[in-house]
Amino acid sequence: MSLKVHNSYTRQKETFAPITPGHVGMYVCGPTVSGESHLGHARGFITFDLIFRYLMYLGYKVRYVRNITDAGHFEEEGREAEDKIAKKAFLEKLEPMELVQKYTKLFHWGMKQFNNLDPTIEPTATGHIVEQIEMIKKLIRDGYAYEVNGSVYFEVKKYAEKYPYGKLSGRVLDDLLETTRELDSQEEKHARQDFALWKSAPPEHIQRWVSPWGEGFPGWHIECSAMSTKYLGEQFDIHGGGMDLLFPHHESEIAQSTICNGQTPARYWLHNNMITINGKKMGKSYNNVIRLTELFSGDHPELAQAYSPMTIRFFVLQTHYRSTLDFSNDALQAAEKGLKRLWDAYSELMKMSVDPKKQINPEIENQFNTLCGEFDEFMNDDFSTAKILANMFSLVNHINSFKSGALEKYTLSEATLEYAKRQFKNYLEVVFGLKQETAADSEKLNAVMELVIDIRKEARNRKDYATSDKIRNQLTQLGIILKDEKDGHVSFSIE
RNA sequence: GGUCACGUGGCCGAGUGGUCAGGCAUGGGUCUGCAAAACCUUCCACGGCGGUUCGAAUCCGCCCGUGACCUCCA
Numbered sequence: 001m002s003l004k005v006h007n008s009y010t011r012q013k014e015t016f017a018p019i020t021p022g023h024v025g026m027y028v029c030g031p032t033v034s035g036e037s038h039l040g041h042a043r044g045f046i047t048f049d050l051i052f053r054y055l056m057y058l059g060y061k062v063r064y065v066r067n068i069t070d071a072g073h074f075e076e077e078g079r080e081a082e083d084k085i086a087k088k089a090f091l092e093k094l095e096p097m098e099l100v101q102k103y104t105k106l107f108h109w110g111m112k113q114f115n116n117l118d119p120t121i122e123p124t125a126t127g128h129i130v131e132q133i134e135m136i137k138k139l140i141r142d143g144y145a146y147e148v149n150g151s152v153y154f155e156v157k158k159y160a161e162k163y164p165y166g167k168l169s170g171r172v173l174d175d176l177l178e179t180t181r182e183l184d185s186q187e188e189k190h191a192r193q194d195f196a197l198w199k200s201a202p203p204e205h206i207q208r209w210v211s212p213w214g215e216g217f218p219g220w221h222i223e224c225s226a227m228s229t230k231y232l233g234e235q236f237d238i239h240g241g242g243m244d245l246l247f248p249h250h251e252s253e254i255a256q257s258t259i260c261n262g263q264t265p266a267r268y269w270l271h272n273n274m275i276t277i278n279g280k281k282m283g284k285s286y287n288n289v290i291r292l293t294e295l296f297s298g299d300h301p302e303l304a305q306a307y308s309p310m311t312i313r314f315f316v317l318q319t320h321y322r323s324t325l326d327f328s329n330d331a332l333q334a335a336e337k338g339l340k341r342l343w344d345a346y347s348e349l350m351k352m353s354v355d356p357k358k359q360i361n362p363e364i365e366n367q368f369n370t371l372c373g374e375f376d377e378f379m380n381d382d383f384s385t386a387k388i389l390a391n392m393f394s395l396v397n398h399i400n401s402f403k404s405g406a407l408e409k410y411t412l413s414e415a416t417l418e419y420a421k422r423q424f425k426n427y428l429e430v431v432f433g434l435k436q437e438t439a440a441d442s443e444k445l446n447a448v449m450e451l452v453i454d455i456r457k458e459a460r461n462r463k464d465y466a467t468s469d470k471i472r473n474q475l476t477q478l479g480i481i482l483k484d485e486k487d488g489h490v491s492f493s494i495e
Numbered sequence: 496g497g498u499c500a501c502g503u504g505g506c507c508g509a510g511u512g513g514u515c516a517g518g519c520a521u522g523g524g525u526c527u528g529c530a531a532a533a534c535c536u537u538c539c540a541c542g543g544c545g546g547u548u549c550g551a552a553u554c555c556g557c558c559c560g561u562g563a564c565c566u567c568c569a
Contacts (some may be wrong), residue, residue, distance in 0.1 A: 331519085
């Protein structure tokens with residue numbers, strides 16, 4: 001059973017085989033730190049964290065490179081160059097690097113909330129200006145780039161004579177010519193589909209570097225080519241990003257790297273789909289973003305309540321990564337409840353032990369083994385996390401039934417129980433990266449709760465329900481939920 | 496306008512040519528001093544019209560609708 005992934009480049013599911021056995025090189029387009037991350041970004045980073053985790057779970061040694069884009073890009077090709085970071089900095093009266101640092105920190109904080117693992121290398125664009133300039137020089141030397149007034153452009157038409165430009169994004173060069181919008185001041189470029197490798201910086205531009213073509217700043221696509229080549233080599237295994245980067249970003253990356261390195265940069269291109277809100281993509285240009293800080297605090301007009309990072313993570317995992325995922329309060333609330341039920345049952349499972357006095361039911365044994373076995377199968381099928389969760393929920397019923405319901409008189413065999421525990425732990429915690437959110441494990445709190453529960457128990461024994469209900473109700477108001485279990489044991493959980 | 500996706504029950508979402516996705520919500524029940532939780536049960540969908548097939552939500556065609564990309568964007 002081997003891992004199959006959907007390769008955007010071939011539009012097919014392919015068996016994954018790394019270039020170097022046992023090792024995987026993966027590059028994922030990271031954030032532009034000129035603003036705060038939002039829910040849409042989170043989906044991509046959670047998706048590739050999942051893939052990173054799963055590759056490691058399969059035993060690969062993974063080098064996961066995710067860049068930080070801290071050099072400004074121009075707003076619109078052909079128009080007056082406008083550095084996003086410089087512009088915002090002016091508005092906020094901050095130095096560009098001050099802004100970069102602020103949003104980089106905030107980004108890292110967000111990733112931590114989601115329990116995303118750190119990439120193995122997180123290079124910055126500003127830290128690799130030299131590598132980018134070297135790459136541009138090579139492109140000029142090979143005749144695929146030209147300089148005009150201190151700016152350098154990539155000549156797409158020439159590239160397309162020898163290479164399949166547009167293959168990744170399914171575009172035909174001639175169509176592009178016809179369908180590209182009318183843009184102003186394109187006169188510098190030989191052809192409108194050419195893209196900038198280096199832009200000459202106007203005097204007011206704050207971020208600028210010395211180059212063979214004068215002071216300027218790098219173009220939009222070159223940083224990823226330069227950094228992926230530097231850290232992963234001329235060809236690597238996986239390149240990831242959002243579907244909206246397919247064109248022109250990844251297409252251009254392929255063109256640049258192919259000329260510089262003589263081969264297509266990545267063997268497998270993986271793209272996650274967007275999060276939509278009210279049917280529309282969540283994005284800056286739609287003015288419908290929900291920032292992570294707003295999501296966690298509930299402080300946003302679209303939000304009925306705050307949603308925890310794990311709720312979001314679970315919400316993302318319930319959908320296949322290549323499908324759009326529609327945001328709504330109903331959907332998030334459903335995810336929140338579902339996750340709680342799943343996690344409660346998981347905790348229960350981990351506490352279960354084989355009871356030799358009870359009998360083994362072959363049918364249930366079989367279901368546990370089949371459903372748990374399918375976890376691997378589904379994950380290998382292009383990371384079908386939704387199907388794994390469905391299987392888990394089927395087992396949730398059984399687990400709960402063992403405790404109090406219809407299966408009370410049965411037990412699992414030692415082997416099956418251990419297998420189920422292993423699979424649940426591996427998938428929920430190791431691969432999916434979910435974790436317990438409430439920090440209820442303070443020794444003193446537990447001792448206090450024990451005392452309170454004991455007092456309430458005495459009241460109940462006296463049939464003094466006024467007192468027992470008062471205790472429970474007031475605790476509920478504090479966010480501590482008491483449950484009277486069937487066996488007389490009282491448990492509590494913290495909201 | 497071009498290219499590419501998608502349209503599944505109240506909501507979110509898997510999915511395959513011929514038994515069931517799953518979650519949440521809803522109705523009923525069991526349990527409980529009452530709650531909560533849990534369990535059982537209910538809800539049996541696949542945009543429209545044709546076609547292929549013994550059989551299609553799943554394949555093909557047309558139509559309708561929605562979205563993404565073509566411009567910074569995960």
